[in-house]
Amino acid sequence: MSIELPVFYFLAAITIGAALIVVLGRNIVHCAFSLVLAFFGVAGLYVLLDAEFLAAVQVLIYVGGITILLLFAIMLTSRASGPGVRILNEQLGLSALIAGGLFFLLIYALWKGIPALAIKVPTQANVPTIGRVLMTSYVLPFEVASVLLLAALVGALILARKEKD
Amino acid sequence: MEITLPPVDLGAITPELIVTGTALVILLVDLFLPRDRKTPLAYLSLLGLVLAFAASLPLWGRARYAFKESISLDPFSLFFSSLFLLIAALTILISTNYLEREEIHRGEYYALLLFATLGMMLLAKGMDLVVLFLGLETLSISLYTLAGFMRARLRSNESALKYLLLGAFASGFLLYGIAFLYGATGTTNLKKVAVFLGKGAPLSDPFLFIGAGLLIVGFGFKVATVPFHMWAPDVYEGAPTSVTAFMIAGTKAAAFSAFLRIFLYSLAPLKPNWSAVLWVLAVLTMTLGNVVAIAQQNIKRMLAYSSIAHAGYILVAVVAGGELGGSSILFYLLAYALMNLGAFAVVILLGQKGEENLNLPDYAGVGYRHPLPALAMAIFMFSLAGIPPTAGFMGKFYVFSAAVKAGYIGLAIIGVLNSVVSVFFYLRVTVMMYMREPRAEVGPIYTSPALAAALVIAVWGTLQLGLFPGRLLELALRSIRPLLG
């Protein structure tokens, strides 16, 4: 048994535990910080899967960007940050049903296996590979993404800027 | 490390480049125009659209792929590109007046509209799920902003937020579906997916089904099929009217173009499975859209529900499949775009600043006060209801022909009965316009050459497609063939 398995269990436990706090915690600030932990756990899992690039992106974007944004949002809307926020509502049953259904569907799919999937797991470091693919096969999507970001930027400006009159 | 760049075939994306370029130029020129003189930007964007259309003409020759098979230049994508350019052009024509009246005439409007058009064109051309997704996001993000363009109005903000939240939700489903499809087939390239499934791969792979199911959900949100339609009425009602027109005509066509490429082409071997699901969705969508539309008093909401119902008719054609079904979708989307844009042009025309006159009673007596716009509106309403000799009739005729041909008699019967139900609320507009006495006198309406041009084009197209649809039917058939192999 390699070292990977205990590490995996460890990371998985961190992720799930933190995620549970995110969902069930009553103090929203605690929830946000737990989210950071959960993201880190997922990043760790990526590393275990030899996906360093994804792990780095996970940390950069989710931990560095999104969570910080969340915390800002919480700070700016102070009323919601107090303890005792209601975390369950009347749609609990329905959403539990749907979430549970999806869960079992996924488990079933995994159980049946993926006979068709024959992706070569890259052995060498995958950051250069991704870089190369982005600049060759996926050069068009790469460029489209930049237009997409421009549109988002313009949109954000439109919605956020102050009227001058 | 050696990187060999693939041949960059810019010729294949000239129309897209022109559209993008025009948008960038607009953003720049906008800086130098005074706040109340933004109309040149409208003409600039029209010019860009026309140039893009001209640039797409030489591409019709031979079908080919470009950018490592991530986009496809076939009649299918070119048909849709032209359709999107037309929709965008008509939208711009109906926008200028409206934006000025509502004092939201900003240069970014045109840029975002062009970005959205770019996204739609990529949705039609994309041969790779990644391209499709990026196209969809470009479209959606531009639309989120456009929906909220009337910042001063609460409804518009609500519309933008709702669209953003549910749109993001839908994107999530789509992305999840794409991931599953990738997991099942090992590729995001639609051609390779088709080859993979076509050569006898096990079609019972649960990943495949989950992927296809999630894609149906994701696209279901985008085209507003029941039960994923909840957002549509609120968003369409709240968004600026010109944007609503663009969304109703354009987004639906764009989402369907990608949907068709994925399902009719790549997932064709799974047709027995997904067509059963779509059968149910089609029935639900048509019925709910039409029945709920009856209860609407606001014309934008009514058209929103009617657009839901029309998505149902198109799903009927998807279920029917084959050359007839496929080409009928293309024809239908064009007819649908023309009559909806036309109807919204009239809605805009009859509105006043601050008082958009969107409730049905506002249309009382319009037929006698404003005969020409009312006549146009009546034509669009009859066309939407599927009364000959209009494009809407030909579209429905064609769709139900496909259903009968493919043996879906039950679906065809439900469809035509639905179209009878729909007549009820479309007629109500004409009842209001012609059979009710006008309300107390309201101010005169202001028209512009651009708006008039849009109306003329829409009326002409609606009647032309209704009376002499032959050439377009042939074009639609030619365009759908590449998908059917």
Add this chain to the structure above:
Amino acid sequence: MNVLNFPILSLVTYLPILGAIVILFLSKERHEAIRWVAMVFSTASFVVSLWLPFYFDSTTAEMQFVEKLPWIQYLGVSYFMGIDGISLWLVLLTTMLCAISVLCSWEAITERVKEYHVFLLILETGMLGVFMALDFFLFYIFWEVVLVPMYFLIGVWGHPARKLYAAIKFFLFTLFGSVIMLLGILAIYFYHGGQTGVYTFDVLELMKTAYPYSSALLSFQNLVWLAFFLSFAIKVPMFPFHTWLPDAHTEAPTAGSVILAGILLKMGTYGFVRFNLPMFPESSKHFVTFMVTLSIIAIIYGAMVCLVQRDMKRLIAFSSVSHMGFVMLGMFALNAQGVQGSILQMVNHGLSTGALFLIVGLIYDRRHTRMIAEIGSGLSKQMPVYATLFAIVMLSSIGLPGLNGFIGEFLILVGAFKVNYIWASFAVTGIILGAAYMLWLFQRTMFGPLEKPENMKLLDLNAREIATLVPIVIMFFWIGLYPSPFLKRMEVSVNHVLEQVEKGQAGKVNPGTKAASVGATERHLPSIIQPTSGTSEGAPGVRER
């Protein structure tokens, strides 16, 4: 075959819409000019259509004055017009009644005159097209186009109280029927295409194919027959699909009622005799009892309801239900007398009911009420010309010998009697009831003391009003005294239809061995995209038309 080498049918059909276009360019204030343009164009259409019976060849059952042009080749749709002995008289009826309708609206319509005449003329084009179209697609378009102007005529110029309800009910009822028919059309289109490899909406081609029939209710032919039935039965209207009719007729303006009763209802009966009988002979025979039962119910029920009406217009509306029952009864007797009588009775009913609505319209214009009790009695003293014309029209309607109604009803009764004397006896009951309610109506309004003060000042008919009724009255006598020009021209066509019904599948192309394999395996439409030529390879022995 077109003896004139001239598109006379198109000319007749499109003259009215040409007039509508001219009117669109007139200022809406110029009422007189608008009326004159409408009058000129509808009369021109009538005059041109008068040529048709003269050049009509009564020795052949083939379509005449044929025009055929490719239209949507991709779908096998052509612009195909032609008439035979069945449609000839309906075309003339249409042009005549439409001209009269323009005339009778002269003073009755004072608001929105421009729109009114535009719709009236579009309506005329649509109805003419229905009777002439020999391509299902074209037929369907005309069929639906008729709905829109009629809907506006009822909804805008109708009686204010319930016009919206009546207009929408009319529209939805008839649309419901026609969309189902559309599916039927598509079904035979694809069946025919699958069998012969030629996808076409050409009615004459589609008639050559035998559609699979078994005595089971849901066999292919029966289902398609029922789809057509639904559309036509609503239009006729047959019992129990008649509920839209009293509302629409009652609320419509006079011209609308005249056209509705005179022409629109004939579209339904015409559809039966043109399509259901020759195209689906087995099913037509299969459903004879069903059809006759419904017809007899309509005859008796319509007449009984008339007896209790207090509203003149409603009474005449219900009398239409009864009379159209006669037409359907004659048709489904499926013999020469019955069908000829049926077609003649279509024309007769168009004339006499149209005239009755004109009569009611005249009194309504003067008194603004349609209630028999409110109108009061003794009008003949004040309006002798009116009373005389009313009497003639009424007698025509109840089938007095010497007038047109008698010939039609007599032929229908003979036809029915030859098949089953019970049918005929029921029909006779209907005639007696018909005489009862019409005479009762006449007696209550025309005779008796002139009591109401409003009636004392009533003016008799002016020249224009007389002019609306005189042509019709002339036709009453002509058909009543000398019907043979009418019957002669329809005889061969009627016999041809009956022959087709008689022979059934034997007279048609049976599913060929070659064709069967095409239909079974092809999922796509290989031939639909090729322009279909007029001649069909799959159907041997096709005559070149």
